[in-house]
Amino acid sequence: EPEVTQTPSHQVTQMGQEVILHCVPISNHLYFYWYRQILGQKVEFLVSFYNNEISEKSEIFDDQFSVERPDGSNFTLKIRSTKLEDSAMYFCASSESGARNYGYTFGSGTRLTVV
């Protein structure tokens, strides 16, 4: 079964440092997403990406965040200057275009710990 691959599985970084989280979406999918889940809280939408541009973003996705699709397969989330409150599990997801009731496939996540 096709899957979304995320690396690294765990990233520890010092406050103020930049981090880049990596994702390889499913190859025939056209829509890509980042979500995050702070420990013990609900999954929250960050950003969606289609046709090489951001199509939607949430209030959480402020200027310290950026996304990029540097080549035909990777999809990255960059956090420019990490804060303690950025500590969370970050999930990448992808979906095909098509029927509105089609759900996403999530990757297994990157646990980001900011110290």
Added chain:
Amino acid sequence: RKEVEQDPGPFNVPEGATVAFNCTYSNSASQSFFWYRQDCRKEPKLLMSVYSSGNEDGRFTAQLNRASQYISLLIRDSKLSDSATYLCVVNGGTGRRALTFGSGTRLQVQP
């Protein structure tokens, strides 16, 4: 009012029991509805989409009431492997693909 509201549980049920979860959502423009399951510290996995006509997948039945903005999930003949958190998920409206998650309902199936 929370965008997607669920009873956090936990629901502790014996194997073989039937259990039902409910969810309400606040955005009347939502067009897509799902149930996901999430195991501890894992990614959400799509369990099923939810349609107005109701739909069934094996032991799982989902219902949607648009007028009441209410979604339900019924699990019959619970298995130990059904123990997980069940997430009610809706989209933001026509053309919007961002998903809004509920906080989840925890199910513990006991032998």
